[in-house]
Amino acid sequence: MPEQRINLSLVVPVFNEEKRLSEPLLHAYEYLKTNNPEHEILYVDDGSTDRTHDLLNELTKQVPTLKVLQNPKNEGKGAAFQNGLAHAKGDVVLFSDADFSAPIEESARLLRALQEGYDIVIGSRGLPNSNIEVHQAWTREYMGKIFNFIIRSILPLRFHDTQCGFKMFTQKAVRTIVPKLRIKGFAFDVELLIIGQANQLKIAEIPVTWRNVLDSRVHPIRNSLEMLRDTFRIRFNLANNRYQSASDR
Known part of the structure; x- marks a missing residue:
């Protein structure tokens, strides 16, 4: 019997999410069951x-x-994301944070953009038409703006929001990105966009509705320093042609 075709894979990294796991997962399933019946949901437990x-x-x-995947120990959001991508079978792969700050319903907007010929579509909180219904604490928003300024200063990225946890990929993009990912922490979003650009993938940034959910897993100071360090690692890797396919070097 032939294996059932999967049109969409939803990949969600999780770490210590027992208090807020069930409701958003069940809601996402009900939405996908109606709107993308040939789907799979991959939750990656990062230790x-x-x-x-x-x-x-x-x-x-x-x-x-x-489907439940597991990293034996806590390796970082980027490592969990890479594990999920490597197992995703869908023609289209949607990545989301576990709290679904960008509601699952917004996936329809990303899918429309992907169908226009893009390889990667990223949801954005930083565009004029972005709809921020519940803001983060001002310290988090301010630090996010500083990080984005640093990224735009040292890397050839001109996106307004690299860190929104709501992105969609074609399977072609997944196959291009996964073997080249090196960053295991929160800066993996930046790395995957750099990999996409280095391999001539078409990337679109579109506004989404977003509402902050309390009880974040992010530690502002520690994670910001880690992201800054990893951003310079990405710059080094890019300068040394570590993100391009061998045929393009």
């Missing part, structure tokens, strides 16, 4: 120390399209 993994296994009884 959680609470009951996240057990809850995910229990939720497979309610969500038949849910």
